[in-house]
Amino acid sequence: MESLKYHRILLKLSGEALGGDVGSGIDPKRALDIASRVKDVREMGVDVAIVIGAGNLWRGKVGLTSGMDRATADYMGMLATVMNGLALMDALESLGVMTRVQSAIEMRSVAEPYIRRRAIRHLEKGRVVIFGGGTGNPYFSTDTAAALRAMEIDADVLIKATKVDGVYDSDPVKNPKAVKFDQLTYIDTINRRLEVMDSTAITLCMENKLPILVLNLWDAKALHDVLVGKKAGTLVTA
Template sequence: MESLKFHRILLKLSGEALSGDSGNGIDPHRARDIALRVKEVREMGVDVAIVIGAGNLWRGRVGLELGMDRATADYMGMLATVMNALALMDSLEGLGVWTRVQSAIEMRSVAEPYIRRRAIRHLEKGRVVIFGGGTGNPYFSTDTAAALRAMEIGADVLIKATKVDGVYDCDPKKNPNAVKFDELTYIETLNRRLEVMDSTAISLCMENKLPIMVLNLWDNSALRKALTGEPVGTLVHP
């Protein structure tokens, strides 16, 4: 068995990770691709918790531009994250990976209410836990929810899974001369206003010394390399 650097992780996924080429909706094939990657990590003996966004189903800023109340728009986004969580749970269990969805907004018919000690117990029993409903409060992003849940469950690292292989000083798709960072401190990330996570999430990780790793989810070897300590992506740490 490979030597592990991290034994418990919080995987932060964007809602778009579940969508097809259109960037909208839920593509069962994409959900299965993610589930296969999570299954591989679980089989390495790593405890896996997941927070997923809602951008494939609902973007609150669109509602705000049309005059919608901010709290209402945020609650709609939280509900959409539960839909994504259920889709990912179905794909995982289809592969034989026992999974539990916990929601910060109570909806007992489809998900467990979020209870920290129960979530930890699920992880100890080898189950993947997907946290839906954000923090349960408006005005907080799923980035912040991911940082908060990572701290609560005692994760060793918060892994931000994206479509690029790390953090750059500018958009590498627009600028071929963009420079990739192998490591960053929290302060550098905040001062440079790099689009790693929102400032609240980064500050929360900084205060609790939780490392953030940004990597390409669609690189078949990236997650495995990250967990065994091989150089991959960008590491944000003290």
């Protein structure tokens, strides 16, 4: 068995990852694709926690442009993350991966309340833990929730899963000459406005020395490679 560089990870997924080709709604086949990748990682002996966004179901910015109260729009997004978490849990358990969904907003009928020590215990028992409900507070993104939860569970790295193979100096879809970064500092990421994650999340990681890895979730080898210490994606560190 290959030696592991990271033994506990927090995987940050966008809501659009569940949305299929159109990026909206929940596509059960796409959920199953993600679940199979998580299962492979879990079978390597890596503890896996997940935070998933809600952009496939609700975007708070849409509500704000229509005059909606910011807190209300954010709470709606938090609820949508739990829906995505339940869909991913169902896909994982269909593959035999024991999973728990914990929500920062209490809804005991469908998810456990978020309790740090319980989450860690689930991970120690080999279960995948999905954190829903963001931080439980409006005005904070799921990026920030991912950074916070990663530190609370003592994750070795926060992995931002995207559709591209790392961070570029401009949009590689629009600019064929875009340059990919293999490594960045937290400060460079913020100063260049590279939109790896929001500035609150990056600052939180910087203050607590939590590395961020940005990679392509749909590359069959990328996730495996970084876990065993091979180069893939873009690493953001001090």
